[in-house]
Structure formats: C-alpha cells, structure tokens
Amino acid sequence: MTHEKEFLDYIELNKKEVFKNTLETKNVYIDLEDLIQQAPNFSEELLKNPEEEILTIKKLILELNIVNHVNIRFYNVPDYLKKNIRDIRSKDLNSLICFEGIIRQVGNVESIIIKSKFECPSCGSIINLPQKDDVVHEPNKCSCGRKNGFRLLENKLEDIQNLIIEEKHEDTDTNQQPQRIKTILRGNLCEPKIIKKNFPGSLVKIIGILSEKKKYIRGNNVSTILEKYVSINNIEYINFDDDEIEITEEEKEKFYNLAKSPNALEIITNSIAPSIYGYNNIKKAIALQLIGGVKNKRSDGSFTRANIHGLIVGDPGLSKSVMLKFTSSVLPRSRFVSGRGSSGVGLTASVIKSEISGDYVLEGGPLIMANGSIMAIDEGEKMKADDITNLHEAMSIGTLTINKANIHSVLPAETSILMAANPKHGRFKIDDNVLDQINLPPSFVSRFDFIYVIKDKPNEDKDNLIASKIFEEHSSEQFNQNILEKDDLKKYIIMARHMKPKMTEEAKNEMKNFYVELRKQSKEMGDGSLIIPITPRQLEALIRLSQAHAKLKLRENIGIDDAKQAIKVYKEYLLEFGYDEKANAFDIDKIMGTSSSTRTKMDAVLKTVRILETNFENGYVPLEDIEQTLKDSLTSDEVYSIVMRLNQSGDLIRNNRRYKRT
Numbered sequence: 110m111t112h113e114k115e116f117l118d119y120i121e122l123n124k125k126e127v128f129k130n131t132l133e134t135k136n137v138y139i140d141l142e143d144l145i146q147q148a149p150n151f152s153e154e155l156l157k158n159p160e161e162e163i164l165t166i167k168k169l170i171l172e173l174n175i176v177n178h179v180n181i182r183f184y185n186v187p188d189y190l191k192k193n194i195r196d197i198r199s200k201d202l203n204s205l206i207c208f209e210g211i212i213r214q215v216g217n218v219e220s221i222i223i224k225s226k227f228e229c230p231s232c233g234s235i236i237n238l239p240q241k242d243d244v245v246h247e248p249n250k251c252s253c254g255r256k257n258g259f260r261l262l263e264n265k266l267e268d269i270q271n272l273i274i275e276e277k278h279e280d281t282d283t284n285q286q287p288q289r290i291k292t293i294l295r296g297n298l299c300e301p302k303i304i305k306k307n308f309p310g311s312l313v314k315i316i317g318i319l320s321e322k323k324k325y326i327r328g329n330n331v332s333t334i335l336e337k338y339v340s341i342n343n344i345e346y347i348n349f350d351d352d353e354i355e356i357t358e359e360e361k362e363k364f365y366n367l368a369k370s371p372n373a374l375e376i377i378t379n380s381i382a383p384s385i386y387g388y389n390n391i392k393k394a395i396a397l398q399l400i401g402g403v404k405n406k407r408s409d410g411s412f413t414r415a416n417i418h419g420l421i422v423g424d425p426g427l428s429k430s431v432m433l434k435f436t437s438s439v440l441p442r443s444r445f446v447s448g449r450g451s452s453g454v455g456l457t458a459s460v461i462k463s464e465i466s467g468d469y470v471l472e473g474g475p476l477i478m479a480n481g482s483i484m485a486i487d488e489g490e491k492m493k494a495d496d497i498t499n500l501h502e503a504m505s506i507g508t509l510t511i512n513k514a515n516i517h518s519v520l521p522a523e524t525s526i527l528m529a530a531n532p533k534h535g536r537f538k539i540d541d542n543v544l545d546q547i548n549l550p551p552s553f554v555s556r557f558d559f560i561y562v563i564k565d566k567p568n569e570d571k572d573n574l575i576a577s578k579i580f581e582e583h584s585s586e587q588f589n590q591n592i593l594e595k596d597d598l599k600k601y602i603i604m605a606r607h608m609k610p611k612m613t614e615e616a617k618n619e620m621k622n623f624y625v626e627l628r629k630q631s632k633e634m635g636d637g638s639l640i641i642p643i644t645p646r647q648l649e650a651l652i653r654l655s656q657a658h659a660k661l662k663l664r665e666n667i668g669i670d671d672a673k674q675a676i677k678v679y680k681e682y683l684l685e686f687g688y689d690e691k692a693n694a695f696d697i698d699k700i701m702g703t704s705s706s707t708r709t710k711m712d713a714v715l716k717t718v719r720i721l722e723t724n725f726e727n728g729y730v731p732l733e734d735i736e737q738t739l740k741d742s743l744t745s746d747e748v749y750s751i752v753m754r755l756n757q758s759g760d761l762i763r764n765n766r767r768y769k770r771t
Contacts, residue, residue, distance in 0.1 A: 309473025
C-alpha cells in the first residue's frame with residue numbers, strides 16, 4: 110500500500126492538471142516524467158507491470174468519486190523509455206514503451222469481445238469470463254461441478270482499430286528497409302474525432318504496452334514464432350513543423366548572419382550535392398524546392414500550392430542520381446524511389462487485404478509517407494504513362510483520392526517531387542526537339558515548376574574541372590570551404606521552411622510586368638492559330654519560386670530580388686522547352702506537347718481525312734492518300750508523325766495503314 114499512497118499524494122498535488130479534461134474525455138492524463146520524479150516507488154512498479162498497475166490507478170481514481178468511468182492515458186515519456194521501432198525486442202514484452210513513426214496502414218474500426226457472460230443451466234450461476242484470445246472461450250467448470258454446455262447470455266464489446274506504424278526514414282541507416290510494427294487502438298481512442306486523423310502518412314507518437322499473441326499456421330497449428338504488437342495507451346499526432354531538428358539560438362544567429370551576406374545563395378547552392386562539379390542553376394532550383402513556397406488561403410476557401418516540383422532530364426552518367434539521393438537525405442520523411450519497377454499504385458497508395466483482419470485496408474506508398482517533405486524519383490522515364498497520371502492530382506492540388514474496394518478517402522499528399530529521367534534513345538539528339546525525346550506525358554511534364562536539361566557535350570575546360578573534382582573526391586585534398594556542412598544545411602533549410610514572407614508591391618509589380626509583357630508577345634499565325642508564351646499556371650510557379658527565395662534569405666517580405674531570381678529560373682526553363690524556332694517566339698503549348706505549329710498540322714490532317722473518308726469503304730483513308738493530298742504543305746515524315754499522334758490520342762482510328770476519324 111506504500112506505493113499506492115505515494116500515487117495518491119501525486120494525484121492530490123497535481124489534481125488540477127490531471128483532471129482538467131476528464132469530464133469531457135473520460136480520460137485521466139498523467140505526465141509520466143513528473144510521476145517518475147514525484148512517485149518513484151509507484152513508477153517502478155508501473156514500468157515493471159503496466160497492465161496491473163494501470164488497473165490499480167483506475168481503482169484509486171474511481172475511489173476519489175470524481176468520475177464513475179475513466180481511462181488512464183500517459184504522456185511526456187522520459188527519453189530512456191523511447192525506442193526506435195527496429196530496436197524493440199522480446200525483452201520489452203509486457204513493458205511500457207514509446208516510439209515515433211508514420212502510419213503506413215489503416216484498418217477498419219471493428220468490435221472485439223472483451224468479456225462474456227455465461228449461465229450454468231444446472232444451477233443458474235452467472236459466470237463472467239474475460240476474453241483475450243482470437244477465439245471465444247467458455248468456462249472450464251461451474252462451482253456446481255458442470256463442465257460444459259453453458260448458455261451465453263451476452264458479450265461485452267470494445268471498439269478496436271489496427272494500425273501498422275513504419276519507422277521514420279531518417280531513423281534508418283542508408284539502404285536499410287524501414288521496419289514496421291502492428292498496433293491496436295481500443296475503446297475511446299476509436300472515437301470518430303480521433304480516428305479521422307488516422308490516415309497513411311500521419312506522423313504519430315505511440316505510448317503503449319508491448320504484447321504478443323499466438324501465430325497460427327496451417328489451420329489450428331500454433332507457430333513457435335509469436336507475433337508482437339503494441340496495445341496503444343495514448344497516441345499523439347505530431348505536426349510536421351514540430352518534427353524538426355533542434356536549432357540552438359547560437360545557430361539561429363549564425364544562419365541569420367549568413368542570410369544577410371551577399372553570397373548566401375551561392376553558399377547554399379554549393380552545399381547541395383557538393384561532391385558534384387557544376388550544375389549551379391540546377392542546385393539553386395533544388396535548394397528553392399527543398400524550402401518551398403508559402404501556402405495561402407484563396408477567397409473561395411481553397412489553398413494555394415506551396416510545394417515545388419522539379420524535373421531533370423539528361424544523358425546517362427551525369428550525376429543525376431547523386432543529386433536526387435542527396436536531396437532526399439536533407440529533409441525528414443523524404444523518400445528516394447526508382448521508376449524502374451514502380452507503379453502508380455506503389456508510389457501513391459493502395460488498397461490491400463489486411464494480414465490482421467482479412468478486410469481491405471488502405472496502405473500508403475512513398476508519396477503519402479513523404480507528405481510535407483520531398484520524394485525523389487530516379488529513372489522516371491521507365492514509369493508507365495498510366496502510372497504517372499496517378500501523380501497528377503497530388504502534384505496539382507496536394508491530395509490523393511482513393512476509390513477502391515469500398516474505400517473512399519482523400520489523403521493529404523503535399524509532397525514535392527524531384528524527378529530525374531534519361532532521353533528516350535539513351536542520349537539526346539542534338540538537332541531534335543528536347544521535349545519529343547522525353548518519354549513522359551506532356552500533361553505530366555507541364556506540372557513541374559522547373560525543368561533542366563543536361564547534355565553531355567565535350568568541353569576541354571569543363572572536362573578538366575570535372576576530372577579534377579572527381580580526383581579530389583578520391584583523395585585527401587582540402588575540399589571547398591565555401592559550403593555548409595550537411596547538418597548545418599539541414600538546419601538552415603528547416604529554419605527557412607518556417608518563414609512566412611509576405612509579397613511586397615514591388616515584387617508583385619516585377620512579376621506582373623514580366624507576365625504581361627510576355628503575354629504581349631503572343632502571335633497570331635497566318636493559319637489563325639495563336640502562340641501564347643505564358644499562362645497563369647506559370648505565374649503561380651513564379652510566385653512559389655519567389656517565395657522560396659525570400660525564405661532562403663530568411664526574409665519577412667518578398668522583394669524585387671526574389672522576384673528576379675524566380676523569373677531567371679523560369680526563363681532558363683522556357684528557353685529550353687518553350688521556344689518555337691519556326692515561329693521565332695515563346696510558345697508555352699510546346700511544354701504541353703503540342704505547339705501552335707503542331708496544332709495547325711494536326712488540324713490539316715484531320716480536315717484532309719474528313720474530306721477523303723467519303724471516297725473509301727467504311728471511311729478508312731490510306732496513309733498514302735493523306736500524304737499525297739498534303740504534299741505541298743507537309744513532308745511524308747511530318748504526315749506520318751501527326752497521324753501517329755492523332756491515333757494515340759484517339760482522334761483517328763487505325764485499320765492496317767488506313768485511318769478514319771473517331
């Protein structure tokens with residue numbers, strides 16, 4: 110009783126804090142660190158036998174007559190009780206543990222029998238029997254001597270929900286597979302206002318008791334391997350902004366001084382994948398992407414997108430993968446995946462059959478698990494176009510809608526995507542259009558805020574510098590000191606991500622004038638088509654990039670310099686992808702895969718097919734006749750290319766080498 114008296118003294122001393130939400134929630138919240146300090150003997154027993162001592166706590170609190178029903182919830186667990194999921198072992202069984210992780214799989218809310226009431230037909234005795242296993246057990250014997258045939262009167266039920274928690278990516282070593290553990294929510298932890306937060310990608314802190322249960326194989330045979338799971342005592346949902354590296358005041362002061370220096374952007378840029386020579390423009394864009402823009406509420410209640418997406422397309426062997434791997438190692442919860450073998454379902458989310466219940470449940474893929482962070486996709490050209498379309502919604506509005514197997518859910522997917530891809534034919538052909546050599550759907554490409562092309566062109570001076578850098582990395586020579594150490598870079602970027610700069614009129618006018626002036630350069634061609642150099646989608650990208658640059662400089666306001674840097678990034682992108690040499694003008698539709706001149710050719714082919722199809726049985730026009738009719742305006746190769754594109758888009762249907770309109 111001595112340790113119970115110690116607990117009651119603790120309750121008396123902390124009554125206001127302990128019971129502040131009890132009447133509303135039916136929960137008593139106990140600060141475990143305070144309890145250990147103020148009631149060490151009781152805490153020792155609690156940590157040894159948590160299930161038994163929690164029942165003792167319930168009994169003692171109910172005897173105070175403050176409430177008639179209560180659940181005990183612990184919080185503020187001391188560090189020595191915290192574990193990584195991969196470090197949980199059999200020695201931890203039946204003990205109180207705490208760990209952080211990301212919800213990977215969410216089960217349905219189900220009911221479980223926790224107690225059954227039986228009646229003995231012989232003497233009428235009532236027998237209450239707790240149920241702990243997966244199978245309902247009857248009483249072994251009644252006090253009257255009867256051993257079977259008891260009548261079930263009622264079952265006491267409890268709500269449960271199964272969650273599979275995956276350890277945070279930053280808690281794993283390089284190339285390690287993240288570990289998972291099964292957990293169970295019970296009772297009022299399954300209330301609707303709580304479980305609505307349980308979706309794949311949620312970052313949580315779990316406090317619970319490690320338990321085990323039998324594993325059945327081949328029918329009713331019991332395996333020698335026991336299945337571990339955590340019975341959750343309390344679950345805390347961690348805001349992504351709170352899951353950050355601690356930054357000291359001295360470090361903050363150092364970073365503010367760096368941000369004020371004229372070469373701050375250069376230092377941050379050089380700190381991105383410093384083992385690679387050059388690519389300063391790409392590294393600068395990646396730095397802006399890691400920091401991101403500002404999420405603002407629109408007048409209709411929706412929110413602007415803050416995350417920035419980037420695409421790097423280049424010849425093989427030019428360190429694209431190295432840049433992606435470095436980028437994915439900077440932010441918490443980031444993911445690095447390969448397009449080789451990945452599918453849209455695997456990258457986004459899937460509906461699978463639960464190992465626990467057998468029901469269909471929702472499981473998050475890397476895109477969802479990296480919500481609020483970044484996902485780097487290498488070899489993106491190896492993904493199927495159908496799979497890539499699953500990323501469209503997430504890239505545009507930051508959500509992912511799932512409608513499969515009676516599961517209807519909208520998951521948050523505010524994930525920045527950095528993708529690397531190789532050209533279709535292994536290397537870029539110098540004279541061909543760059544976009545035509547990328548094996549990615551134009552509608553997907555158009556969603557990126559910046560796109561850079563890396564071509565392997567021999568250059569003696571540049572090749573000398575690259576070779577020197579490679580040898581430097583393989584030697585003990587002094588490295589460039591004009592960079593931040595990786596840990597400092599992580600802290601700087603996290604600090605910058607917390608900034609919320611406001612747009613100044615000067616910056617707004619700078620970008621508005623650029624947008625309007627570029628729109629003025631729209632051209633009406635002789636065939637009536639219109640070349641448009643920029644659309645509101647690119648203006649939104651400009652705003653995000655300017656916000657990111659202001660955040661990188663740790664500024665409270667977005668100035669002209671920030672706007673100019675954003676415009677510079679956009680111009681680099683537009684010159685590479687959006688310049689129509691034949692029209693001598695910028696054409697944003699080229700990025701969508703169909704320039705103004707191409708649309709004109711497509712219209713000419715469709716018009717020709719419409720005129721000729723009445724001359725042929727079933728309306729199918731031979732390709733040779735289309736080429737002959739258009740020989741004065743289009744070459745045979747151009748006609749063939751346009752016909753193939755129209756066939757792929759569904760505007761023309763094919764029968765051998767004959768075509769007709771759909």
